[in-house]
Amino acid sequence: MEALDALINRVSCPRLEGPAPTAEQLEQMLQAALRAPDHGALRPWRFIITEDEGLVKLGQLYAAAARADDPTLAEARYEKYANMPLRAPMVITVVAVTREHPKVPVGEQMISAGCAAHAITQAAHALGLGAMWRTGEMAYHPQVEQGLGLREGECIIGYIYLGQRCRERRAPQLESADFVTRWEG
């Protein structure tokens, strides 16, 4: 796919099915992520790949966290949490790895990790795959962070759900003029 076409027409795919991206496709998406702009070359990111049984375990982690918050959680709600990661055959958890730095504020490092996450969605689109960036409460729950092995200075930027597109979506057309002004002093 032509680069500009991929950039302009990227869409998210809430519905994804197997098979998961191949090893080669995964490597291409990760290489795209590693080209995110990065002040100070701090590489403030890491990526946790989850497939197969790992997705089941991730769902159990979510459900256990939800139950820890609410011991009376109904079984249907528990199952809803447990099934969340099963909406795609692969999930990449994008983790911002931040540190105090004399020239690069933590906020900039977070932005770099966000750019890396977006690069994954763009590369997926260019490869003909589907992707959806999700967060929600389970991106910020301490029990989930611990279960995924996050360390001091790390936080989850997003879960990138990846797989084959179930349905083609067209990108919404926005007018750039609605978001642009010119400043001439």
Ligand SMILES: Cc1cc2nc3c(=O)[nH]c(=O)nc-3n(C[C@H](O)[C@H](O)[C@H](O)COP(=O)(O)O)c2cc1C
């Ligand atoms: C940081 C971040 C977190 C998001 N979290 C969710 C989410 O939890 N659930 C959801 O439905 N969409 C979420 N989205 C939005 C979708 O990824 C997607 O951008 C949105 O559905 C619009 O679709 P589009 O990308 O095709 O325009 C999130 C986007 C970002 C950037």
